Amino acid sequence: MTAAFARVPDLLASHLLLSFAALLLGLALALPTILLAARSAAVARVALGFASLVQTIPALALLALFFPLLLWLGLPPLGFLPSLLALSLYALLPILRNGVTGLAGIDPAAIEAADGVGMTARQKLLWVEAPLVLPVLMAGIRTAAVWTIGAATLATTVGQPSLGDLIFSGLQTQSWPLVLAGCIASAGLALAVDALLGLAERGVATRRRWLWMSALALLVVGAGVAALPRLAPTRPTVVVGAKNFSEQFILARLIGARLQAAGYDVAYREGLGSAVAYGALKTGAIDVYVDYAGTIWASEMKRDTAPPATEMLPEIARWAQATGGVRMLGTLGFENAYAFAMRGGAARAAGITTLDDLARASPRLRLASDLEFLDRAEWTAVRRAYPMRFASARAYAPSFMYQALATGQADVISAFSSDGRIAADKLTVLRDTRGAIPRYDAILLLAPKRAGDAKFANALRPLLNAIPVAAMREANYLVDRDTDKQPPDGAARWLAARIGRP
Amino acid sequence: MPSVIAFDGVTVAYPGGTVAVDAVTLDIVAGSFVALVGRSGSGKSTLLKTVNRLVTPTAGRVLIDGQLVDAEPAHGLRRRIGYVFQGVGLFPHLTVAENIAIPLRLAGRTDPARVDALLDLVELPREIGRRRPDALSGGQRQRVGVARALAAEAKLLLMDEPFGALDPMTRDTLGRAVRGLHDRLGLTTLMVTHDMAEALLLSDRVLVMASGRIVADATPAALIAGEGGAEAQELVDVPRRQIRALEGLSA
Numbered sequence: 060m061t062a063a064f065a066r067v068p069d070l071l072a073s074h075l076l077l078s079f080a081a082l083l084l085g086l087a088l089a090l091p092t093i094l095l096a097a098r099s100a101a102v103a104r105v106a107l108g109f110a111s112l113v114q115t116i117p118a119l120a121l122l123a124l125f126f127p128l129l130l131w132l133g134l135p136p137l138g139f140l141p142s143l144l145a146l147s148l149y150a151l152l153p154i155l156r157n158g159v160t161g162l163a164g165i166d167p168a169a170i171e172a173a174d175g176v177g178m179t180a181r182q183k184l185l186w187v188e189a190p191l192v193l194p195v196l197m198a199g200i201r202t203a204a205v206w207t208i209g210a211a212t213l214a215t216t217v218g219q220p221s222l223g224d225l226i227f228s229g230l231q232t233q234s235w236p237l238v239l240a241g242c243i244a245s246a247g248l249a250l251a252v253d254a255l256l257g258l259a260e261r262g263v264a265t266r267r268r269w270l271w272m273s274a275l276a277l278l279v280v281g282a283g284v285a286a287l288p289r290l291a292p293t294r295p296t297v298v299v300g301a302k303n304f305s306e307q308f309i310l311a312r313l314i315g316a317r318l319q320a321a322g323y324d325v326a327y328r329e330g331l332g333s334a335v336a337y338g339a340l341k342t343g344a345i346d347v348y349v350d351y352a353g354t355i356w357a358s359e360m361k362r363d364t365a366p367p368a369t370e371m372l373p374e375i376a377r378w379a380q381a382t383g384g385v386r387m388l389g390t391l392g393f394e395n396a397y398a399f400a401m402r403g404g405a406a407r408a409a410g411i412t413t414l415d416d417l418a419r420a421s422p423r424l425r426l427a428s429d430l431e432f433l434d435r436a437e438w439t440a441v442r443r444a445y446p447m448r449f450a451s452a453r454a455y456a457p458s459f460m461y462q463a464l465a466t467g468q469a470d471v472i473s474a475f476s477s478d479g480r481i482a483a484d485k486l487t488v489l490r491d492t493r494g495a496i497p498r499y500d501a502i503l504l505l506a507p508k509r510a511g512d513a514k515f516a517n518a519l520r521p522l523l524n525a526i527p528v529a530a531m532r533e534a535n536y537l538v539d540r541d542t543d544k545q546p547p548d549g550a551a552r553w554l555a556a557r558i559g560r561p
Numbered sequence: 562m563p564s565v566i567a568f569d570g571v572t573v574a575y576p577g578g579t580v581a582v583d584a585v586t587l588d589i590v591a592g593s594f595v596a597l598v599g600r601s602g603s604g605k606s607t608l609l610k611t612v613n614r615l616v617t618p619t620a621g622r623v624l625i626d627g628q629l630v631d632a633e634p635a636h637g638l639r640r641r642i643g644y645v646f647q648g649v650g651l652f653p654h655l656t657v658a659e660n661i662a663i664p665l666r667l668a669g670r671t672d673p674a675r676v677d678a679l680l681d682l683v684e685l686p687r688e689i690g691r692r693r694p695d696a697l698s699g700g701q702r703q704r705v706g707v708a709r710a711l712a713a714e715a716k717l718l719l720m721d722e723p724f725g726a727l728d729p730m731t732r733d734t735l736g737r738a739v740r741g742l743h744d745r746l747g748l749t750t751l752m753v754t755h756d757m758a759e760a761l762l763l764s765d766r767v768l769v770m771a772s773g774r775i776v777a778d779a780t781p782a783a784l785i786a787g788e789g790g791a792e793a794q795e796l797v798d799v800p801r802r803q804i805r806a807l808e809g810l811s812a
Binding site: 166167168169170171172173174175176177178179182186187190191266 | 613637646651709
C-alpha cells in the first residue's frame with residue numbers, strides 16, 4: 060500500500076493541473092456563451108443542446124474521439140491536449156446550464172429597475188446581473204469541478220498522466236492497493252476542491268469577501284504547488300509507452316531500466332489503447348514501446364494474410380520506416396499471439412484440440428475475449444478460416460477474461476500465448492491448423508526522433524532475441540497470479556536477471 | 562405654464578396588429594400631478610413607458626422640455642427621470658442605503674448625508690439603510706423605491722401602479738406622502754393607476770384611457786360633477802357606488 064501511495068503525489072499534481080486547466084477553459088468558453096444566451100433564446104437553445112449532447116457521449120469515447128481529430132488537424136493527438144479539450148467540453152454543461160437558468164431567474168423587476176435608473180448595458184451586467192447570478196453559477200462550477208476531476212482519471216487512456224494511471228494499471232494487474240490509492244486520491248481531490256469552491260460560494264452569497272478570497276487563494280496555491288516542479292527546467296526525458304496489460308507494463312519497466320542505466324531520464328505512459336499506441340510513437344508522444352508483428356500487420360498495415368516470419372518482419376520494418384520514420388529495432392525473441400484456450404478438462408471431454416474442432420462445437424460454447432479482439436482483423440481472419448458462431452461472445456478486461464474461464468462463465472477465451480496463466484491454470488491451447496492467425500513476434504519500435512540515436516538503440520539492443528517465451532510467461536505470472544503478486548517493475552527486475560541482462 | 566412632457570401622435574403597435582397606444586397627443590404642464598387611469602390593457606402603462614424609453618413608439622414623438630427623448634442615449638435620459646413601479650425592483654444584493662444611492666453612484670457621487678436625507682424624506686428611520694430589502698415590509702420597500710427615484714433630484718416622476726401591491730392603509734398613507742413630496746419638491750408627476758378613487762384623491766388632472774386612446778381629460782372635480790364621458794363615468798361610478806353602499810350600512 061505504501062508503494063502504491065508513493066506514486067500518488069506526482070500523479071496527483073498532474074491530475075490537478077489537468078482538471079484545473081480544463082475547468083478554466085470550460086469557464087472561458089461558457090461565460091461568453093452565457094452572455095450571448097441571455098440575449099438570444101436561439102443561442103441558449105443551441106448552446107445547451109450542444110453541451111447536453113456532449114454529456115451523453117461517454118467520457119472515455121470523447122477522449123478517444125479527439126485522437127483522430129487532432130491527428131487530422133496535425134496537432135499532438137495524445138497526452139495533455141486531447142485530455143484538456145475533452146474535459147473542458149465535459150465541464151461546459153453544468154456551468155452553461157446554471158449560468159443561463161440563473162440569468163433567466165433574475166427577478167424581472169430588478170432588471171426593469173436597472174434600466175429605469177439609467178444603467179448602461181455594461182453597468183447592468185456588472186452591478187446587477189453578475190452579482191445576482193454568481194451564487195447559481197458557482198454551484199454549476201462546483202458540479203463541473205467534481206465531474207472534471209472524476210473524468211480526468213480517464214485521461215490515462217490517451218497517454219496523459221493522471222491518477223487513472225494507478226487505477227488502470229491496478230485493475231489490469233489486479234493489484235487492489237493501486238486501484239484504491241488512485242480512487243482515494245482522486246476522490247479526496249474532488250472533495251477538497253468541492254469544499255473550497257463551496258466556501259467561495261458561501262462567501263459570495265453572504266458577501267464575505269475574505270471568505271471567498273481565501274478559498275480561491277487556497278485553490279490557486281494548490282495549483283501553484285502542483286505546477287512548481289514542472290516549471291523548473293527539466294532534463295530531456297524519454298517516454299516509454301505501454302499498452303494496457305501486464306506484459307506491456309513489465310517490458311516497459313525493463314526497457315526503462317536499461318535506458319536509465321544508459322543515462323536517460325525516463326517517464327512512462329502506461330495504459331495506452333492498442334489503436335493509440337502506434338500513433339503515439341509515430342507522433343513522438345512516446346519514444347519507444349513494444350508491439351507485436353501481427354498487430355501492426357493487421358491493424359496498421361490492414362493486411363489480412365498470415366505470411367511466415369521471414370517475409371512478415373522485414374516487410375513491417377520497411378513499411379514502418381517508409382510511412383512514418385518509425386524504426387523497428389528488432390524482435391525480443393518471443394511471440395504473444397492470440398491463442399484460443401479452454402479449460403484442459405473441458406477440452407478433453409469435448410474432444411476439441413484444433414480450431415476446426417472449436418468451430419464445429421461453437422454453437423454450444425460461450426466465448427470470452429479481451430476488450431478489442433472482437434473488433435480486430437484477426438477475429439475476422441479466424442472466422443473466415445474457421446466458420447464459428449458462438450452461443451455468446453463477451454469482451455472483458457484481460458484479467459477478468461481468465462476469471463470468466465476459470466469460474467465457468469465462459470468456455471473458451473482469446474488468450475495470449477505468452478501468458479503465464481495458460482500453464483498455471485492448466486489451459487489447453489487449440490491448434491491453428493490452417494494458419495489463420497498471423498505471427499505475433501514482440502518487436503521493439505523506436506519513435507522517428509530516436510531512429511538515428513545510436514546511444515538509445517545500443518542501450519536496448521541487448522534485449523533483442525533475448526527473451527524466450529518461457530521467461531516472459533513466468534514474468535507475466537509474477538504479476539498476474541492471485542497470491543504474492545509482484546509489481547511490474549519487480550517482475551521486470553526478475554526478468555532482467557532471468558535472461559542475464561541485469 | 563410650460564409643458565414638461567409632450568406626446569405628439571404617439572402610437573405603439575405590435576407585430577400581429579395589436580395597437581397598445583393609438584395616436585395619443587397631449588401636453589403635461591410643469592408642476593402638475595397627472596393620473597392616467599384605465600382598465601387593464603387600456604395602454605396606460607405603455608404610454609407612460611414611452612417617456613423614459615422603456616417602450617419605443619412605432620409612430621409619433623415624445624418630447625421632454627421641448628427635447629426629443631431619443632435625442633440622447635436612453636441611459637442619460639433615464640437618469641434625469643424618477644421611475645417608480647409596482648414591482649419596486651430593489652436590488653436584493655445591496656443594502657437599502659446602497660439601493661437609494663444607485664442614482665448617485667451612476668452620477669459618480671458618494672453622498673451618505675443625501676441618503677439619510679432621502680430616508681427622512683420618505684419617513685423611514687435612518688438605521689433601515691443598513692438592512693437588506695428582503696427585511697422590509699411592502700410599504701417600506703416602496704418608500705425606498707420612491708427615495709431612489711428622487712435621489713438624483715429628478716424633477717419628473719413617472720409612477721406605474723406604484724401602490725398596486727400594497728394594503729389599503731399603507732396605500733393611503735404612502736399616496737398622501739408622495740403627493741406631499743410632489744408639492745414640496747415642485748415635481749411634475751405622471752402616475753398610472755387602475756384605481757379611480759386614488760386618481761381623484763391625489764391628482765390635479767385625470768386622463769382616462771381605453772383601447773389605446775385618451776377618452777377623457779378632466780379635473781377630479783369635473784369628473785365628480787359627471788363630466789368626461791361614459792367610459793370615465795363608469796370608472797367614477799365604482800367608488801361612488803361603494804360610498805353609497807357604505808352609507809347604507811351605517812344608516
